Amino acid sequence: MKKTLYLFDSSKGKKIEFVPIKRGEVSVYVCGPTVYDHAHLGHARSAIVFDILRRFLESEGYRVCFVKNFTDIDDKIIKKSYESGDTISEITHRYIDSYLNDMDALGVKRADIEPKATESLNEIFDMIQFLIQKGFAYQTSHGDVYFSVNQDSKYGDISHFHENPKDLLGRIENDEEKKDPRDFALWKSYKGKTDIGYESPFGRGRPGWHIECSAMIEKYFEATQDYSIDIHAGGSDLLFPHHENEAAQTRCAMNREIAKYWIHNGFVTINGEKMAKSLGNSFFVRDALKEYSGEVLRFYLLATHYRASLSFSTEDLLMTKKRLDRIYRLKKRIAGTQTTSQTTSFFSHFQESFKNALRDDLNISVALSVIDDFIATSNEKLDTNPKDRSLKSDILYAITEITSLLGVGDRDSIEYFQQGVNEETKKEIQNKIAQRTEAKKNKDYEKADCIRQELQTLGIALLDTPQGTLWEKI
CATH class of the missing domain: 3.40.50.620 (HUPs)
Structure with missing residues (x-):
């Protein structure tokens, strides 16, 4: 029903x-x-x-x-x-x-x-x-x-x-x-x-x-x-x-x-x-897309209730992006997760709360609050049980639901945090990471730290994981 x-x-x-x-x-x-x-x-x-x-x-x-x-x-x-x-x-x-x-x-x-x-x-x-x-x-x-x-x-x-x-x-x-x-x-x-x-x-x-x-x-x-x-x-x-x-x-x-x-x-x-x-005060979408990704613009424009006026602000847009970043950071933590055939009450509670908010005249403020609470709780649970497969599966189901209904969060998390970096620069970053990895292998930690600091100065943050070193644009 x-x-x-x-x-x-x-x-x-x-x-x-x-x-x-x-x-x-x-x-x-x-x-x-x-x-x-x-x-x-x-x-x-x-x-x-x-x-x-x-x-x-x-x-x-x-x-x-x-x-x-x-x-x-x-x-x-x-x-x-x-x-x-x-x-x-x-x-x-x-x-x-x-x-x-x-x-x-x-x-x-x-x-x-x-x-x-x-x-x-x-x-x-x-x-x-x-x-x-x-x-x-x-x-x-x-x-x-x-x-x-x-x-x-x-x-x-x-x-x-x-x-x-x-x-x-x-x-x-x-x-x-x-x-x-x-x-x-x-x-x-x-x-x-x-x-x-x-x-x-x-x-x-x-x-x-x-x-x-x-x-x-x-x-x-x-x-x-x-x-x-x-x-x-x-x-x-x-x-x-x-x-x-x-x-x-x-x-x-x-x-x-x-x-x-x-x-x-x-x-x-x-x-x-x-x-x-x-x-004469139009802000063309094509011009905005030169500065921000389509996904960030979408998330910003949907984050105010549809019946309310939205006063365009670059500061508000960047704050909204940080909210989107949190979705992708959670997605990054469960990279490689496979969905299971069943979900637990954790996902069911999220889904019901999320959809109930939208059933109330597309109440996006409440819907986004539900997402915020879910992300916070998910991170706490992952901190306690980082290998819990059913938990990771639930989180993946939730992100899929967000993507399906709001149209955001469907990109690869690594790609998301690397957007705005051209291919030539990406190759240079990967070369620096390879040099750092080699330096660490040779126990030249001073050189490894210098490379990390050099990349950070360029606006690139590194994250060492069991699968290797990942990077993202700050």
Whole structure:
């Protein structure tokens, strides 16, 4: 029997029990990036958060269908194309590849389906036509098609954002032919050579942003009478207007709710401001990866609860790395361990505590505390019983569980502590270690100590073991 999982539903404003629409199956749609530039740490955090949600659901025995889209037609992409001279296709392919490479480096699993908005134009046309036919949308004399917010009595139920129409005038596209300032574009008519257009039943133009996600969800998931999917996820900045508008479109066109649960992650901030390309304070993942390994960045970005804002700090990142180091130091102590067919209560207690923390709305703070306690206790037990095979097997099982759910700790421990050292330097270090070993063999301990001190000055620490001398970067 599955244990109860609680998730914070943004639309309800509280943690609620998660019960999937279909027993044993979970459908998840995550709003992916608009591909006009490289991914920043805000994109990375969102990807990692929902990667962990997916991993946990799978560990609980659910069959998960995970879809994350790419917005490959948008005002920003069109502007970049016009300014750079590159085609829309060249720009979007370049930044999709860049995004996927960055996510691979961060250990984010590829989605089951990674659709592009331009691959779902027919579904977009169908949904817009449904909305027009049902009286929820209208076309202006300029050719634009708008969703009529006043026709949806439930508009605002997802975000609980009910602004006065006059207050919205500075935040939305203005069009004198709109019936209501809150009405949003389903189809944007072609505006000339600085625009891009596709032929459609509504004339030449392109889709609005919100309709793209609604249509892709209809295309790639098998809906039920009440819902299109189980979980709709994304950054908290998407709650309004994007997710509110998605919900309205699907509700009115398909006569069902788009999602049973709405899950949103918090921002990554710098100096108190949300990290965003539009604000000019983006810290690109590709730049961060030049300074830190993908695993260290991943561990740092997941170490704050997903709903809280994360204020980026180099000092905090390095502190988080020390926590990751402790996992690898424990792994180093049990190198060569073979798993047994059975586990003891020591592992069972860890696993239950660890997973119970994640069942509580992915409570990473408690989960990491459980890991810290487990590492401390494991080291104490190893100090007392260094040859206890069942203990070492339990520790290995626990580290495997951490790796499976959090996506860290799967590297060879020796390789982990040698990262950042190039191959030429590694050869020089090994030569020094060989010289030291020879000196010790000849009882020239003064020379051996000098070599150790020389390497320590270079930032290399040595560890003598029965299997030989190991080294690591300090």
